[in-house]
Amino acid sequence: MAYAYTPGLRVTKNTIIRKNRLLPLKGEVLVKKGDKVKAEQIVARTDLPGDVETANVVNRLGIEPETILSYMLKKEGDKVEAGEAIAETKPFIKWFKTSCNTPVAGTIEKISEVTGQVLIRMAPQPVELRAYIDGTITEILESEGAIIETRCAFVQGIFGVGRERAGEITMVASSPDEVLKADGIPKNCEGKILVGGSLVTSEAIKAANEGGAAGLVVAGMHAKTLKEILGYDIGVAITGTENIPTTIICTEGFGNIAMATRTFEMMKELSGRRASISGATQIRAGVIRPEIIVPVESVETEKVEEYEASALAVGDLVRIIREPYFGRIGKVVELPPELTKVESETMVRILKTEFPDGEKAVLPRANVELIEN
Amino acid sequence: MEQELNVILATDCGSTTTKAILIEKKGDIYRQVFRGEAPTTVEAPFEDVTKGVLNSIGELEDLSGRKIVENGKIITPAQGERGVDIYISTSSAGGGLQMMVAGAVKTMTGESAERAALGAGAIVMDVLASNDKRPPHEKIERIRQLRPDMILLSGGTDGGTKKHVVELAEYIMAANPKPRLGMSFKLPVIFAGNKDAGENVKEVLEATSELHIADNIRPTLERENLFPARQKIQELFLEHVMAQAPGYKKLIEWAGAPIMPTPSAVGEIMRTIAKKNEINVIGVDIGGATTDVFSVFEEVFNRTVSANLGMSYSVSNVLAETGLENVLRWLPFKVDEEDLRNRIKNKMIRPTTIPQTLRDLQIEQSLAREALRLAFEQHKLLAVGLKGVQQQRDVGAAFDQTQTGETLIKMEGLDLLVGSGGVLSHAPRRAQSMYMMIDAFQPIGITRLAVDSIFMMPHLGVLATVHENAATDVFEKDCMIHLGTCISLANKGKAKGNAVEYKLTMPDGKVVQNGLPYGELALYPLEAGQEAQIEITPARGLDLGNGKGKQVSASIEGGIVGLVIDTRGRPLELPKDPEERKSSVARWNKAFGAYPEV
Numbered sequence: 001m002a003y004a005y006t007p008g009l010r011v012t013k014n015t016i017i018r019k020n021r022l023l024p025l026k027g028e029v030l031v032k033k034g035d036k037v038k039a040e041q042i043v044a045r046t047d048l049p050g051d052v053e054t055a056n057v058v059n060r061l062g063i064e065p066e067t068i069l070s071y072m073l074k075k076e077g078d079k080v081e082a083g084e085a086i087a088e089t090k091p092f093i094k095w096f097k098t099s100c101n102t103p104v105a106g107t108i109e110k111i112s113e114v115t116g117q118v119l120i121r122m123a124p125q126p127v128e129l130r131a132y133i134d135g136t137i138t139e140i141l142e143s144e145g146a147i148i149e150t151r152c153a154f155v156q157g158i159f160g161v162g163r164e165r166a167g168e169i170t171m172v173a174s175s176p177d178e179v180l181k182a183d184g185i186p187k188n189c190e191g192k193i194l195v196g197g198s199l200v201t202s203e204a205i206k207a208a209n210e211g212g213a214a215g216l217v218v219a220g221m222h223a224k225t226l227k228e229i230l231g232y233d234i235g236v237a238i239t240g241t242e243n244i245p246t247t248i249i250c251t252e253g254f255g256n257i258a259m260a261t262r263t264f265e266m267m268k269e270l271s272g273r274r275a276s277i278s279g280a281t282q283i284r285a286g287v288i289r290p291e292i293i294v295p296v297e298s299v300e301t302e303k304v305e306e307y308e309a310s311a312l313a314v315g316d317l318v319r320i321i322r323e324p325y326f327g328r329i330g331k332v333v334e335l336p337p338e339l340t341k342v343e344s345e346t347m348v349r350i351l352k353t354e355f356p357d358g359e360k361a362v363l364p365r366a367n368v369e370l371i372e373n
Numbered sequence: 374m375e376q377e378l379n380v381i382l383a384t385d386c387g388s389t390t391t392k393a394i395l396i397e398k399k400g401d402i403y404r405q406v407f408r409g410e411a412p413t414t415v416e417a418p419f420e421d422v423t424k425g426v427l428n429s430i431g432e433l434e435d436l437s438g439r440k441i442v443e444n445g446k447i448i449t450p451a452q453g454e455r456g457v458d459i460y461i462s463t464s465s466a467g468g469g470l471q472m473m474v475a476g477a478v479k480t481m482t483g484e485s486a487e488r489a490a491l492g493a494g495a496i497v498m499d500v501l502a503s504n505d506k507r508p509p510h511e512k513i514e515r516i517r518q519l520r521p522d523m524i525l526l527s528g529g530t531d532g533g534t535k536k537h538v539v540e541l542a543e544y545i546m547a548a549n550p551k552p553r554l555g556m557s558f559k560l561p562v563i564f565a566g567n568k569d570a571g572e573n574v575k576e577v578l579e580a581t582s583e584l585h586i587a588d589n590i591r592p593t594l595e596r597e598n599l600f601p602a603r604q605k606i607q608e609l610f611l612e613h614v615m616a617q618a619p620g621y622k623k624l625i626e627w628a629g630a631p632i633m634p635t636p637s638a639v640g641e642i643m644r645t646i647a648k649k650n651e652i653n654v655i656g657v658d659i660g661g662a663t664t665d666v667f668s669v670f671e672e673v674f675n676r677t678v679s680a681n682l683g684m685s686y687s688v689s690n691v692l693a694e695t696g697l698e699n700v701l702r703w704l705p706f707k708v709d710e711e712d713l714r715n716r717i718k719n720k721m722i723r724p725t726t727i728p729q730t731l732r733d734l735q736i737e738q739s740l741a742r743e744a745l746r747l748a749f750e751q752h753k754l755l756a757v758g759l760k761g762v763q764q765q766r767d768v769g770a771a772f773d774q775t776q777t778g779e780t781l782i783k784m785e786g787l788d789l790l791v792g793s794g795g796v797l798s799h800a801p802r803r804a805q806s807m808y809m810m811i812d813a814f815q816p817i818g819i820t821r822l823a824v825d826s827i828f829m830m831p832h833l834g835v836l837a838t839v840h841e842n843a844a845t846d847v848f849e850k851d852c853m854i855h856l857g858t859c860i861s862l863a864n865k866g867k868a869k870g871n872a873v874e875y876k877l878t879m880p881d882g883k884v885v886q887n888g889l890p891y892g893e894l895a896l897y898p899l900e901a902g903q904e905a906q907i908e909i910t911p912a913r914g915l916d917l918g919n920g921k922g923k924q925v926s927a928s929i930e931g932g933i934v935g936l937v938i939d940t941r942g943r944p945l946e947l948p949k950d951p952e953e954r955k956s957s958v959a960r961w962n963k964a965f966g967a968y969p970e971v
Contacts, residue, residue, distance in 0.1 A: 001759055002509040025551075052547040054509040063534070107545065114573050115537040119547050132898035159722045175466055221716035235681060235690030236662075239722050250573075253722060322726040323716065323733055344734035345969065346727060367726045 009156040009251070009264050009289065009369070017152055017293055018138070022145040024198035037131040037148060039166040039276045044129040044145050050122035053104045057087045058116025060100040065116030065202045078108045086118060089185075093208040104330055121218065131163045133276045152271055155251070155263060155295040157217070160279030161230065161239045161245030161288025167214030167339075169294065170236055172273050173197035180218060189213040193230065193265045193292070194203055199256040200248075202228045209245045215277045216268065217292060219252040219259035226254075240280025240288075247279040249290040252319075257327035262371065270294050318353065318368035325363065328353045329371065376575045378458040378840055380451035382433075382441060383832035384426050385635055386413055386464040386624075388662075389725075391422075393429035395437055395457075396847055402844040405851040408827055409433040412619075413457045419915035421620035423627070426462070429681060439955050447627055450897040461839065463831040464626050465635035466620075468608050470494055473521040475501040475545070477528030477537035477845070485591045486527045487755065489599040491676045493606035494637030495522075496663065501544075503528070503537040509544060515550035523560065524550070524575070524582075525602060525752035529567030531592045538566045544578040547580050563588045565602040584851070585609065610634055622896035630839045636665050638834030639793070643667045645837045647674075649845055655814065657745060659794035659831070661724055664748035668756050670781045674900045679748040680963065685724030688740060692717050695743040702947050703726075703739035703812070705959040706732065728849050731968060734801070738809055738840045741796045746812030753780045783861060785918045791853070793825035802894075806935045807856040808965050815945050817863040818918025819927055822856040857932030860917065860925075861910060865942030867891060868912035872940040875909035892957065894964040895938045899931030906930050909938070 008142040009092030024251050027046020037043060057072075071087045074080060086108065091335040108124040135150030150184040171185050171190040180196030192211035196204075202225045208216050220306040227233045230242060249331050275294045282288035312318070316332045340362070348364040355361070381396040381403075383523070391414075395407045409432025423954045430441050441448060446458030453601030472495040476482030479502035490497050498519045516524075518896040525543060542564075550560055564574045565587040578584050588601040611631055615621045625632060633641070639658055647654045647669035656667040662683040673728035680811045681690045689885060695708060707946050716736065720726065740879055758779050791811050800806045806824050816822075829852050837844035864874065871888030878884050880903045891912075899905050910924040911917045917925045931937055941961075948954040963969055 049549065051510060052513045110543060110577075112539065112543055112577075115536050116544070116545060119539065119543060121547070183402070202815070222711060223718040224711060226718075233693045234721075235693050236687050237689075241633075255712075256719040273720070281722070283724060307678050321718070321723050321789075322729065324730055344728045344731050346799075347801075348727060364727050364729055367729060369723075 007156060007259040011155050011260070011266060013153045013266060013269075014296060014362075015152065015154050015323060016149060017133070017135075017137075018152055019133055019149055020098065020141075020145065020148045021131065022250065023129055023143075024127065026143040027127075029140055029146055030142065031137050031146055033137055036135075037137060038134050039131055039274075041131045042128045042192040043137075043148075046127050046309055047124035048127055050106060050124045050242060052109065052367045053100055053102075053106070053120050053122065055086060055100055055118045055120065056116070057111075057118050059102045061089050063089070063100050063116070065152060066113050066256075068111060068113055068116050068118075072111060074108050076111055080107070080108060080120065081105050092100045105248065111217055120176050122302075130164070132278070133293050141322070148218050150295050151294065151297055153266065155217075155266065155292040157249035157251045157281075157292070158253055160235060160237075160247065160281050161226070161234075161242045162215070162244050162279035163240060163242070164215040164275045164276065164278045164280075165247050166194040167191045168273065169193050169195060169267060169270050169273055169275050171195050171268055175259055176219065176264040179256065180204045185211055185213070187211055195258075195264075195271075197264070198252075201225065205229050205246065205248065213246045215247040215249065215275075215279075217249045217251065220250050220255050220257045221248070222256075223254050235364070237283035238280050239282075240278065247277050249277060249279055249292065252327060253321070255326070260329070260371070267292075312351065312365065312368075312370060316349075317371040319367070319371055320353075320363060322367040325361055328355055332366075333360075335365075370371050375457070377838060378843060380439075380457045381836065381840075382430065382447065382457040382460045383829075384429060384460075384462045384694070385416075385638075385828075385831040386422055386426065386462065387635070388465060388962065389413055391425040391429045391432050391740045392828065392832075393426070394443075394827075394829050395433050395439070395619050396843060398843075402850065402914060403840075405499060405829060405847045407437045408829075409436060411938070421465075421623075421840065422618065422622045423503070423623050425905075426624065449629070454779075458798070458886065459629040459839065460622060460627055461630045461632075461832070461835045463633045463635045463638040463835050464615065464624075470606075470614055470634050471498055471522050473497070473499050473516065473519055474525040475500065475541045476505050476525070477541070479505050480678060481594070482527045482529070482591050482753065484757070485597050485599065485696055486525050486602075487567075489527075489590050489602040489677060489757070490525050491678060492599060492637070494610070494634030494640070494676075494679045495605040495606065496678050498670050501541065503540060504823075507740045513544050513548045516545060516550050520551060521560070524562045524605070525606065525823060526562055526564050527566040527590050529570060529589075530750055531568050533567055533569075535567055535570035536574060539568050539573045539577065540677065542574045542967040543776060546581050546825075558613070561585060561613055561955060563602060563605050563609070565605070567873055568824065596917065600830060600863070607631070607633065607637065613918050624965070630835060633696070633831075633835045633838070636676065636678060636833045638831040640664065640667050640674060640843060641834035641837050642830050643791070643834075643855040644669055644674050645841060645845060645846060648672065648811050649841075651789075652822050653786050654789045654791065655749075655782070655787060656791040656830075657748065657793065657797075657814075658811075659684060659792075659796055662687050664744055664794075666748050666752035668752065668782055670756070670786065671831050673756075673781055675752070675781070677716065677748070677755050679744075682739065682744040682748050684741060684744065685720055686773040686795075687721075688744075689717055689721045691740050691744045694747055699743055700736075700739050702954060703958060704735055705755060705955045705962060706735075708732075708736070724924050734797070735968065737796065737949060738800070740803060742809050742813045743747075745809065749814055754780045756781045763859055784815070784820075787816055787818075787820050788825065789821045790814055790816060790822050793828055793830055797824050798826065802967065803854065803856055803933045804967050807859070807932075807937065808961075808967050811857075811859050811861070811937065811939060815861075815943055816859050817861050817943050819925070819929070819934075820859050820861070821930055822859060823853045823932070824856060825852055827852075828856045846880070855930070855932035857899060857934040857936055859939055860907070861939040862942050863916040863918045864921075865946070866914045870913055871912065873917070873938065875907055875908055875913050875938070877936075878906040880905060881933055889938055889940050892943065893940050894961045895964065896964055898935040898940075900935075902933050903931045905931070905936065907936075 088099040106268030139147040185207035193215035196218040334352035474486035483502040562582040574707030872891035
C-alpha cells in the first residue's frame with residue numbers, strides 16, 4: 001500500500017459539521033439561506049406517489065381485455081371512492097348486471113386493453129424532512145433540500161440502531177466500566193439521551209423504552225441483546241430505520257468493553273446539553289457511523305478541529321479492536337516495516353505497543369484504531 | 374485475429390482496493406510480471422476512481438522500472454521500457470451492478486432472467502413473476518422499495534401469450550422506481566420477452582423508463598438465449614452505472630476494451646479455461662460481502678451471487694443462515710457461544726481486522742466453510758436444466774409449475790475446483806485452503822483443486838475478450854496455484870476393515886501400498902507438475918465414482934499440498950457426539966497438517 005491508514009472514530013469537542021438534508025423526490029424547500037433552524041423543524045416537504053391497487057375488471061366481468069373500454073364507467077384520470085363501481089356489464093336483463101368496484105379511493109391511472117386490469121393510484125403520502133440538527137442553512141438545493149451547518153462537539157459510535165432523534169444528554173454511569181442495568185435507568189427519562197458505561201443489558205433497554213428515553217449511548221452490548229430488542233438477528237450492518245422507541249449507539253463494539261475514557265469524559269462535560277443523535281450505520285462502500293452532535297456556542301477564538309486522516313506513528317495511542325487484547329489502549333512503540341508472522345501464521349505488518357501497566361504486545365496494524373487527538 | 378500485444382496493463386477496481394497487474398510477452402508466452410495495489414478512491418474525499426488506478430500503477434512503475442504514466446495519462450503503445458500496448462479494467466466499486474428481474478413464470482422465464490442477469494455480473498435483488506403468489510400491490514410496492522440500477526423484464530415465448538408480461542410492465546410503470554444513482558435519471562428497463570409484446574410494453578413503459586429491447590431470453594420452451602440480454606446489460610452497466618460513478622468516464626476513455634463488471638470477467642476466464650481444456654469447472658470467489666459461484670458443466674455456464682454471504686460485511690448473515698451448531702462443528706475446541714456471537718458481530722462492524730490468534734483463525738475458517746457450502750447449495754438450485762422442456766404445455770398449465778429443473782452440477786463429473794477471495798487465497802497454509810474447499814464443496818471421485826494466487830482472475834477475464842491466448846497463458850502459469858488432487862468416496866456407509874485399499878506409485882518410482890479406514894483423511898505430498906499413478910479400490914458397498922466396490926485407476930496430478938484421500942463419505946456428516954466430533958476434527962486437522970501443533 002502507498003501508506004498505512006488507520007482511521008479512528010471521531011471524538012472531538014469543537015468542529016463544524018455539515019449535513020445534506022435531501023428529499024427522496026423533488027418537492028418544496030421551506031427554508032432559505034441564512035435561516036437558523038432547530039432539530040425538529042421541518043425544512044422541506046414532498047409527496048410520495050400513493051400506493052397502487054389493481055382491479056381485475058376482465059375476470060370480474062368475464063370479458064375480453066380488448067373490449068374493456070366499452071364496459072368502463074370511469075376513464076383514466078377520474079377520481080373514485082372506495083367501493084365505487086368503475087365498470088359493469090350491460091345485459092339485456094338488468095338483474096344479471098355484474099359490476100366491478102374499486103377496492104380503494106384514488107385516481108384511475110391506467111386501463112389496460114392488454115391485461116384487462118385497471119390500476120388505481122391512492123392518495124399521495126406526504127413526507128416531511130426535519131433539520132435533524134440545530135444549525136444554520138448555508139445552501140439551498142432547489143426543490144431537493146438544504147445544507148445545514150453547525151459548530152458542535154461530535155462523537156462517532158461504531159454501531160447503532162434507531163432513527164434520528166434529539167434530546168438532553170444525561171449521565172447514568174459514574175465510570176466508563178460500569179454495567180448499565182435496569183435499576184440505573186431513571187423512571188422518567190422522557191426525551192433524554194442516557195449515557196452509560198461498558199455494557200447495557202436488555203432489561204436496561206426495556207426500562208429506557210418505558211421511561212421514554214430518546215437515546216442510549218453505551219460502550220457495548222451483547223449480540224444476543226441486540227437480537228432480543230429488535231426481534232431479529234442483524235445480518236449486515238445497515239441500520240437506521242428500525243422501529244424502536246430509543247435510538248442506541250455503541251461506542252466500542254459487542255461485548256463488555258469499557259468506554260474509551262476520552263469519550264466518557266467528553267459526554268460528562270456535555271451533560272445537560274441538547275444533542276441530536278442517529279443510530280444509522282452502514283459498513284460498506286460509503287461508510288456511515290452512528291453519531292452524537294452537540295451544538296456549541298460559537299467561540300471565535302477557539303480553534304476548530306478540522307478533520308484530517310493521519311497515518312500511524314510511534315507515540316500514537318491506539319485502541320485494539322480484535323482479540324486477544326480487544327478494548328485495551330496502548331501506545332505505539334515501534335512500527336517495523338517488514339512483514340511478521342503472528343500466532344495464526346498470517347504474515348502481516350505489525351506494530352509493537354505498550355500498555356499503561358507496562359505489558360508489551362505485538363499486533364497486526366489492521367487490528368488497531370487510532371485514537372484521534 | 375488477435376491484436377499484437379507485448380505489454381498489457383490491467384486493473385480491477387474493487388470496493389476497497391484497486392489492483393493492477395503488468396503482463397509481458399516472454400518469447401511466445403505471456404507472463405504476469407508485477408503487481409501493485411492502492412485503496413480505491415470513489416468515496417470522499419477523493420471521488421475519482423482514476424486516482425486509485427494511478428496510485429496502483431505507480432506501484433507497478435516502482436517495482437518494474439517501466440514508465441507507464443505521463444502527465445496523468447497512460448502511455449500507449451509500448452516502446453522499450455516505456456508505456457503499454459493496451460490498458461483494460463474491471464470494476465465492482467460502488468457495490469457493483471444491482472438488478473431486479475421479472476418473468477411470467479417463476480421457474481421458467483423468471484429463472485432464465487435471473488441467469489441472464491447473474492451471468493452479466495449483476496446482483497439480483499428480487500425475482501418477480503406473475504405466478505409468485507404476491508398480490509399486485511405487493512409487487513408494485515416491492516419494485517418501489519428497491520432501487521435497482523436496471524430491470525430485466527421477460528416473459529412469453531415468441532408468438533405466445535402477451536398478457537403476463539404486459540401486466541408486469543404495468544406494475545413497473547405504476548411503481549415508477551428511481552435508480553440508485555440520482556433522482557433525475559430514468560431507470561433503464563431491458564425487455565427481452567415475447568417479441569410480439571414489444572409494442573405493448575413500449576406503450577406502457579417508454580414515458581417513465583429508458584426502455585431497451587433485446588432478443589427473447591426464452592424464445593421457445595426448449596431454448597434459452599441469454600447472450601443478447603447479457604450483452605445489453607453490460608452495455609447499459611457501462612453507460613449508466615459506471616458512467617455516473619466518479620471518475621469512470623475518464624477511465625472508460627483510457628481503457629482499450631469495454632470495462633466489465635468484475636464477476637462477469639471472472640466468469641469469462643472460467644468459461645475460457647473450461648472450453649480450452651474441455652473440462653467441467655467450478656469456481657468460487659468469497660469476498661467480504663458476497664460469495665460468487667461459477668460453474669461450467671458440459672459447456673453450460675452459470676453464475677450465482679450469494680449477496681448475503683461473506684467473511685466480513687455479511688459474516689453475521691452466515692451465522693444467521695447456518696446456525697451456531699454448524700459453525701461450531703468444525704472446531705476441535707470448546708467455544709463460549711456468547712463470545713462467538715460477539716466476535717462475529719465485531720468482525721461485521723470492523724471488517725478490515727484479521728485473525729491474530731490460531732483460535733480466531735480456525736473460527737474464521739469454520740465460518741468460511743459454511744459460507745461456501747451455503748453459496749454452493751444456492752448455486753446448485755439455479756444451475757438447472759430448463760423446465761417445461763419435456764412436454765408441450767399451454768402456459769396455463771406451465772403457470773402452476775413450482776418444481777424447477779434438475780441440477781446440472783454433477784460432482785462426479787467435476788474436473789477442477791478453483792477458489793478465490795482473501796480467506797482462500799491468503800490462508801497462512803495452502804493446506805487450509807484445500808481443506809476448506811473439500812469440506813464445503815464435498816467433491817467426489819477424482820477432483821483437482823486450485824486457488825487464485827493474487828486475485829487476478831478479473832484481469833484475465835477482460836483480457837480474454839481481447840487476447841484469449843495471453844489470458845490462458847497467464848492463467849495457467851501465474852494465476853493458478855495448484856493445490857493438488859482429492860480422491861473421495863461418492864457415498865457413505867460402513868466398512869469392516871479399510872474403506873479403501875490403494876497402491877500409489879510416486880514419480881520417483883517408490884510404491885506406497887496402504888489402506889484407510891472409513892471416516893479419515895490421508896495426505897501424500899506430490900509436487901505441482903508431478904504425476905503419480907494410483908490404483909484404489911473401495912470396500913464393498915462404497916463407491917469412488919466408478920461403481921460400488923469398483924477399482925479406480927488414474928494418473929494423479931500434484932500440487933503444493935499434494936494428494937488427499939478422503940474416506941469421510943458423502944454427504945459429509947460429522948459425528949453427533951461432541952467429544953467424538955472434536956476428536957475426529959483434531960485427527961483430520963493433523964492429517965492435513967492444517968495448523969501448527971500447540
